[in-house]
Amino acid sequence: MKLLSRSLCFLTVFLLLSFANAGAQGITVQDAWIRGIPPSATTTAAFMTIHNTGSDDAVLKSADCDVAETVQIHTMEQVGEIMKMKEMSELRIPANGQAILAPKGYHIMLIGLIRPINEGETISLSLNFTDRATVAADAVVKKWGSMPPMSHH
Amino acid sequence: MKRNLLIKLTLAGIGICLLVLVGSFFTDPPKMTEPDPAQLFNPSGNFTLTGTSGEPFQLQDLKGNIVLLFFGYTSCPDACPSTLAKLQRAFNLLSKEQIEQVRTVFISVDPERDNPKLLKEYVEYFGVNAIGLTGTKAEIDNVVKAYHAHYMIIPGQTSNWYSINHTTTVFLHDKQGKVRYRFLYEETPEQLAEAIRKYL
Numbered sequence: 001m002k003l004l005s006r007s008l009c010f011l012t013v014f015l016l017l018s019f020a021n022a023g024a025q026g027i028t029v030q031d032a033w034i035r036g037i038p039p040s041a042t043t044t045a046a047f048m049t050i051h052n053t054g055s056d057d058a059v060l061k062s063a064d065c066d067v068a069e070t071v072q073i074h075t076m077e078q079v080g081e082i083m084k085m086k087e088m089s090e091l092r093i094p095a096n097g098q099a100i101l102a103p104k105g106y107h108i109m110l111i112g113l114i115r116p117i118n119e120g121e122t123i124s125l126s127l128n129f130t131d132r133a134t135v136a137a138d139a140v141v142k143k144w145g146s147m148p149p150m151s152h153h
Numbered sequence: 154m155k156r157n158l159l160i161k162l163t164l165a166g167i168g169i170c171l172l173v174l175v176g177s178f179f180t181d182p183p184k185m186t187e188p189d190p191a192q193l194f195n196p197s198g199n200f201t202l203t204g205t206s207g208e209p210f211q212l213q214d215l216k217g218n219i220v221l222l223f224f225g226y227t228s229c230p231d232a233c234p235s236t237l238a239k240l241q242r243a244f245n246l247l248s249k250e251q252i253e254q255v256r257t258v259f260i261s262v263d264p265e266r267d268n269p270k271l272l273k274e275y276v277e278y279f280g281v282n283a284i285g286l287t288g289t290k291a292e293i294d295n296v297v298k299a300y301h302a303h304y305m306i307i308p309g310q311t312s313n314w315y316s317i318n319h320t321t322t323v324f325l326h327d328k329q330g331k332v333r334y335r336f337l338y339e340e341t342p343e344q345l346a347e348a349i350r351k352y353l
Contacts, residue, residue, distance in 0.1 A: 035230070035231075035234055036278075037234075037275075037278070038271075038274040038275050038277070038278035039274065040270060040271045040274045040275075041227055041228070041271065041274070041275060042228070043227075043228035043230065043314070044230060045230035045231055070311075070312045070314060072309075072311065072312070074230070074316075076231055076232070078321070078338055078339075081302075081320050081321060081322045081337060081338070082303055082318055082319060082320055082321070083231070083232040083318060083319060083321045083338065084307075084318045085230070085231075085307065085316045085318065086307075087309065087310045087311065103231050103235050104231065104235065104338075107230060107231060109230055111228075111312065111314045112314070143278075144238050144241070
């Protein structure tokens with residue numbers, strides 16, 4: 001009997017945890033990567049696609065990363081020949097939609113890196129949403145991002 | 154009578170729309186890469202800044218090479234690495250002998266944060282035969298002006314970290330130091346490689 005109640009208790013906790021996860025599970029992160037930079041540099045950016053399969057818009061309010069002192073959400077805009085960057089207070093991921101964070105557009109700025117990051121290394125980011133659980137994203141450090149240079153002739 | 158006028162006006166409106174639509178098929182979008190001969194970029198063909206070992210550097214020192222020059226800063230999250238990646242791809246379309254005749258010049262518009270050591274490491278990390286240049290703000294501003302380029306420091310809203318809006322154009326100089334092409338941000342590595350070959 002004692003065993004049964006204990007099992008039930010575990011089951012309840014397990015189910016509750018699963019549901020808690022489901023709250024954030026409408027959000028999935030795909031192809032997260034961080035731009036590789038030389039060891040002395042202390043600023044870089046993270047890119048990814050955030051999918052929202054939920055029926056409500058998701059609002060990304062902030063992000064955290066253990067290796068950066070400051071993390072900000074930014075957008076870029078090419079105006080004429082000038083690239084303009086702007087800090088954003090939030091990034092909305094539409095219901096049943098996605099937000100693409102990619103070069104020339106949205107990105108997560110990692111400012112004040114506390115240690116050098118190495119090509120190939122995986123770095124964890126936490127994405128903080130309003131009304132939703134935090135989502136973890138593993139980003140791989142890549143020198144050239146999704147556009148690797150072609151090999152020499 | 155009024156109704157007739159209305160019909161005529163509507164028909165005229167439709168006619169104008171059609172003309173504009175058909176016309177747009179025959180007009181090429183304006184090409185912005187060839188500099189306007191009336192507007193000279195760096196007319197003196199030279200400038201002096203400081204190299205990453207602290208030595209004075211003159212653009213004339215690179216005579217005999219094709220020079221790809223652009224402005225940026227090492228904390229740049231996207232535009233500068235993307236440009237360097239594009240140059241890398243263009244280089245990969247060239248032969249080894251051709252690459253040896255091409256130099257990339259990265260002029261920092263952030264003398265406050267880009268010290269020579271960081272600048273050296275940055276340009277070497279991305280390859281592309283690059284030289285990093287810095288100087289006093291006044292010296293840098295003079296060069297920016299000579300190329301009709303712009304930059305503006307944008308203070309952070311939630312931190313002390315500032316970003317810099319800047320011209321992303323790459324200026325291609327022929328072997329005599331004359332600006333021959335201006336590569337806009339959206340142009341491809343193939344276009345860049347083609348222009349480099351033209352002036353080799």
